[in-house]
Amino acid sequence: MRLVLASTSPRRLDLLKRIGAEPARIAAPDVDENVRAGETPRAYVLRVAIDKAHAVPRAADEIVLAxxxxxxxxxxxxxxxxxxxxxxxxxxxxxxxxxxxLSAVCLIGADGKARTRISDTVVAFKRLNQAEIDWYVACGEGMGKAGGYAIQGKAEAFVRYLAGSHSGVVGLPVFETRALLESAGYSLG
Ligand SMILES: Cc1cn([C@H]2C[C@H](O)[C@@H](COP(=O)(O)OP(=O)(O)OP(=O)(O)O)O2)c(=O)[nH]c1=O
Incomplete structure (x- = not known):
């Protein structure tokens, strides 16, 4: 069984490798990431993860993760x-x-069915003064990241507490991802 990672994010690849999964190939998903009218955050993130997994062509022996x-x-x-x-x-x-x-994962199994999991992490930031905002903007780490910060970098020093999945905040919740891969019959090395 070959694993396809439908993601251009280097962090998702790193997290996947950390739990012993090795994608046979990586494909870039091209989907509509605009929020739809009335869509809740949870519905939005699940919909986009499912669309990303479906956006990549899949061979019969492949499973696709997004x-x-x-x-x-x-x-x-x-x-x-x-x-x-x-x-x-x-x-x-x-x-x-x-x-x-909110970090959603979608896996399309060998049977062609999409299965999803979601992690919901509460993050509390300290109060940021103008100098701290200027400093963070100048460091450049916030661009290209959901919410404008990257917890794996300097922004972690702003986090008073976190309840949930650290890997989920970085981009791929490893607990949920492992569960999906195992239920699809993919063995982690
Ligand atoms: C909150 C937060 C987000 N991020 C990143 C994770 C995601 O890569 C990005 C959110 O954008 P996404 O649309 O989830 O993913 P992406 O566009 O980077 O990659 P792809 O669609 O090809 O899979 O923000 C961090 O790296 N650290 C953080 O602390």
């Missing part, structure tokens, strides 16, 4: 910042508050 990570502040979804002003807006919103990091 993931999607998003930040939710209440019902508001924070995607990747579009520019510096957007990044500043997100950091101001996260400052001194708790938010949820």
């Amino acid at each position: 993931g999607d990570t998003t930040i939710a502040v209440g019902r508001r979804i924070l995607a990747k910042p579009e520019d510096e002003a957007d990044l500043r807006r997100m950091l101001a919103l996260l400052s001194g508050r708790r938010h949820h990091c």
